[in-house]
Amino acid sequence: MRENLVFQKDRYQESTGLARFRNLTHWICDTTLNHKVPPTFYVSPKDKVRMVGQGVVLCCKADGRPGPEKYLWVKDGKEIKGGANGELHLGNLQKSNSGHYSCRVETSAEIATSKIARLSVQTHAQDTCNRKPDEDFIDLPEGCHTEETGKHSARVNIGRCKKGQCITSTMSNDVDCYDAWPTFCCSTDLTKPLMVNCTHFSYTISQTISCKCRECSTITQISGEVYGKQNGTKIPFKSGQIYMKGQLVGETTENGLFSLTISGDDKEVVLLLKNDAENRFMNTLKTVKIMEDGNTPIDVVVPLKSKPISFNSNLGHTMPLANGNQTAFTHVSFPRESFITQDGKPFS
Incomplete structure (x- = not known):
């Protein structure tokens, strides 16, 4: 007999085995059926920014049982040529190359698609940031105003750089999957102080006037007002303490205003407000969603202590x-x- 036998079972890899003579009536064959494992991507393409004329490499790798034999690349929902080995090389980039890229593998176990990466190809310049900040208006506390435009205004444009990945003209990589330089982001370049005048006091806030591509630094200013309400009237949280991660990070003014500078990659922070000067308020936790590299204005309403x-x-x-x-x-x-x-x- 001495023939290869093929063994098949649903959800298992096909296997073969050579039959061996045992006696006049029996032949035996040993084999192992391995359970199929759907492909999983352990490398997905990363968001990239390039200038016109430069090159880029997008990469993906997947594993499974059986392993993928080739990779298919998709741009904006349509299959494109190249990158069968998991590395898509694109040279002499034009703006038309901008789009959303992913790769796909198909095995007998399953079809799988990687995460989507965005390739942004921009005009050659000193860097790829828009130097003019976007408008970002905030409402000042009641009774406060600025005179930036020659008239009283309780609403002010503090400016915001459009957060996003960027590169400078000196950065170029068309041979490797991973860019060797640190992550660069469009962030604040120049600011100017704005004086805010209130009924009995004044304070200063920063207005962003230009943006620049630089190594990412997630620094955020959180500012606002802390108060309670009694019969519809605001009661300021006077000279209270503000804690974050167990550390004292700031205090409120006599009028309940505060400003904090937060650094790090946190998307949100938890503030603990306590120990107001008049001991009128309960300790309060406030979760704040961070607006990276800019100003995060908030109002915090804290409950007044009840009378015993x-x-x-x-x-x-x-x-x-x-x-x-x-x-x-x-x-x-x-x-x-x-x-x-x-x-x-x-x-x-």
Whole structure:
């Protein structure tokens, strides 16, 4: 007999084995069926920025069982030629090469597609950033204004550089998958101070006036007002402390205003506000979503401490739970003599 036998099973790789003579009535064959594993990308193409005339390499790699034999590349939803080995080389780039790229593999286990990367090809210049910042208007606290345009304004354009990857004219890489230089971003180049005048005080904010491509630095200014409300009236969180990650990072003014500078790659931070000068407010946590490399304006409303309620613990008490003048959403009951002293006797 001595023939190769083919073994097939759903969701398993096909296997072959050579039959061996055992006796006049039996032949035996040993083989192993390996379970198919869908391909998974462990390298996906990265977002790239290039100037007209430069080159670029986009890369992807996948593994599975069976492993992929070739890669197909897709630009803006349409299959393109090249890159069968997982490396797509594009030279003499033009603006028409800009788009969204991904690669795809197909095995007997499954079809898989990598993450999508954006290739941006821009006009050759000193760098690929727009030096003019986008408009970014913020509302100043009540009673405050600027005179930037020669008239009082409670709304001011502080400017914002359009956050995004960029390169300078000295950067070029058309041979490797990974750019050797650090990540560069469009970020603030020049700023000017803006004086904000309020009823009894003044403070300064920064206005972005130009942008530049530079090594990414995620520095954000968080500024705003902290207050409570009582009968519709704002109560400032006077000279209170602001903590982040257990560290004191700032304080509010007498009018409840504050400004913090945050560095790092966090997309959001948690602020703890406590210890106001008049001890009128409860400790409050506030989660703030970060606007990278710019100003993040916020208002924080903190709850006022409620007045203590006196009652006779020997008689018990039922207390409504509600916010301000709202209808109680539940009640808390203290049975009679439920408060005890350290020796276990009823408190009175």
